[in-house]
Amino acid sequence: AFIVQSPVADPRTLVERTYRFLDEQINVVREMTPEAFAAYQSGLVADLLESPKNLGERSAQFWSDLRLERLSFDTRQALASAVMAIDQTTGTSGCGLQPRQVRPGADHRHRNQRL
Numbered sequence: 001a002f003i004v005q006s007p008v009a010d011p012r013t014l015v016e017r018t019y020r021f022l023d024e025q026i027n028v029v030r031e032m033t034p035e036a037f038a039a040y041q042s043g044l045v046a047d048l049l050e051s052p053k054n055l056g057e058r059s060a061q062f063w064s065d066l067r068l069e070r071l072s073f074d075t076r077q078a079l080a081s082a083v084m085a086i087d088q089t090t091g092t093s094g095c096g097l098q099p100r101q102v103r104p105g106a107d108h109r110h111r112n113q114r115l
Contacts, residue, residue: 029088037088048080 004014029037052058065073 032088034088041083041086044083045080048076048083 004018006014009017029040032040052061061076062073065071065075068075
């Protein structure tokens with residue numbers, strides 16, 4: 001999940017531009033050489049599995065999992081596994097996620113909200 005804000009664009013425009021950006025990124029990944037993709041994939045996994053540098057980072061990871069109601073506290077490990085399962089040519093993963101699985105018009109819960 002990520003947050004997109006704009007002081008001038010309406011929510012529909014933000015959603016449309018976000019999906020355009022995501023489509024472009026899928027194409028960037030598909031056009032990478034297999035070696036570049038593997039390097040990017042392993043670098044991302046290394047970042048996800050990097051140990052917290054201090055108590056603040058460790059605490060932030062726990063709070064993030066609590067906000068997500070993920071009481072197994074293994075979100076970063078699960079993300080790393082999902083990243084390793086992504087197939088470069090199809091953009092799909094072994095966990096059943098598809099590119100653009102969530103489309104405009106679905107219940108996105110995109111709204112102005114401060115947590």
